[in-house]
Amino acid sequence: MKFSLTDPQSEIRELANKILQEQVTEERLRSLDQCESGERFDRALWQQLASAGLLGIAIDEAHGGMGFDYFSLTLLLEEVGRSVAAVPAVASLAGAAMVLTKYGSDTQQQKWLPTVASGESLLTVAFSEAMNTSDLTPHSMQATPADDGYILTGTKHYVPYAQHADGIIVSAKLSDKENLLVVVEPGQAGVSFMDENTTTAEPQSAVNLSAVNVPSSQVIAQGNAANDAIQYGVNCLVTAYCSVQTGASDAALRMTAKYTSERKQFNTVIASFQAVAQRAADGYIDVECLRLCSQQAACLLSDNPADLDAQRAINDAVTMAKIWAGDTGHRISYTAQHLHGGTGVDREYPLWRFCLLLRQIEFSMGSSQQHLTDLGDRIADYAVAMS
């Protein structure tokens, strides 16, 4: 048990914090707010992060990255949440690049990872489907074998930055027990998009594949290996959202503490009222629970699971972290708005973007109730015992 960062990890966090706090100003966010629907992407910032090497934190040195582990990447993600930066870090870095690093062929890694690290190409992930209770088991997207590779038909939803991406990692159902994971390129015949304008204005899309021919060179994993790869990808994505949520909820809470320490009513700062201080203190506890559960999930994901028990421990840690991300996000959002009074909802004041982000992550890739249900089923199956 150790709760401190290594020196390189501290440097990553400081560098990410410095760039994001300096660059993501209120003015810059306001100009992004003026973007057309589907265009809210801070490309200049993305290039700055690339120049600083931060897009390659968890990409192998052989592919132009820093070669650190997944946990180190989540340090950047927490800072992304703290600054509400409009960048595709979760989908491209924590989702796509992690999956390719672990399951992609040499050719696929060569093709994508160096340009993801340099910021020249952007990847995204398409796991989620509307009305599907689990991102682990695709239903809508179906694959049938072809002479070379597979033919895919179906619809994915809520794909982040899909219309900005050069490659989309898509999961598909092969048979009752087997799945498939591939990289689809948006220019391929049969690929079409439908705009999904989300509550934070992060660009997302429904991606429709109509008999898209996916050659074997684009197949990342099939059969049981695909099940493992999908589980890994979903774990990386869910944990990444938890890290962003940690940064965003911490920032919203501290903004609230500062505001209530300056705002005067009845001739005194409102933070001196016990009802105000106590509610903020509850927020502090919530953020700490979320932070620790997220950090644990990220650390375990950086291990190589040795056996079934270790794999289960990872899945359970990820699920518990997302339960906290949903609950903490919801509570912090309303605590922050409420204690700010009218100021909290005024778009001239920066809180509103945090509240929307907290809600977006609360419902992304499974709400708290969905994850509680999953965890409950696993407890019925194998107890998820306390050591």
Place this chain on the structure above:
Amino acid sequence: MDFHLTDKQCDLRDEFRAYFDKLMTPELVAELNQTTGEGGGPLYQAAMKKMGDDGYIALSWPEQFGGRGLSALEQYMFIEEVARAGFPFPFLTTESVGPMLRDHASERIKQEVVPGIVAGTCNIAIGYSEPDAGTDLASLKTRAVRDGDDWIINGQKMWTSLCHMADYVWLAARTDPDAPKHRGISMFILPTTAEGFSLSPVHTLGGVRTNATYYEDVRVPADALVGELNKGWKLITSQLNRERLALVNVGFFSQKYNVLVDWAQTTSLLDGRKVIDQPWVRTHFARIRSSLEALRLICYKLAWQMDSNELNMADASAAKVYGTELFVEIYRLAGEIIGQHSLLKRDSEDANIGATIENLYRTASIITFGGGANEVQRDIIAAAGLWMPIGSRMS
């Protein structure tokens, strides 16, 4: 960051677990169940003595005082196993009062009292609270007045738990009534056999007996004063963080969770389903499990902070608030899973696993205000963790 125990820590856990598996004989468990788990019976006394003989009482103490010099994290793991086993170990004596006596008492007291603590034969009750000094402990009124070579003590203490089986009271008394309230308090060690000392029982909702204790011209020698005159407040608060951590140890429910899941997996409802086949029961378990996981991590982080001298006051208070309120909530959720059997006491002819919850619910009601009321803890969190200005009550 590393969320795994080291091999050495795993070995230590195995050692502790095996030790308590052996110590907790069915006879001892039966005796403890009759005393609402507070100990004090002959088998309990024998078990404490055995722990003393085995060198298991002062594990966190330096080796020269008969301990093994465990780190705060290792000590936390020890308490986790004690709690898991359900043994009513006197943490306050061994972790708080004992070290203060060891480090600050006069030579005579050190010789007379400390070896008995390490041997498991000496019991000490805590005399802090008074009828008018609870959360605002520093306003206590019990007086100690110097008279020649003695101190004369007068006053009343409240909630002096276990005092009816204690050899000493660890007593906070006012020695300078003119100083600001935190700076006029001193600590004394007082034998329960002293003339002028008396007690009367207080029976609580949980079935646990505690006491009111009375001090009428109780005379103790000058060297019964522990630490410096009028510096008692610092002594009292020096161990508070460790006490708070011990209070919310995840071990108090971790094994009970495992047992309860096993019960729900194997126990049938009359409609043929198992208890755990009910969807809401699964969600309840998921709530319990994910909340306990956060508590486990909070406690380990706090223990780690103590060892690396990075202790954050807000985090210690956060652990106290979160842990105590979680236990109360968990006992409710667990009771719902079991149903009305969770109202049946252990001596019911058809008592089942629910009797544990019945007992826990009754005894848990003190934890949210004991050890520092949670409202005050939240004030500390807001001030030390979020830099919010504190209200007038904190001055």
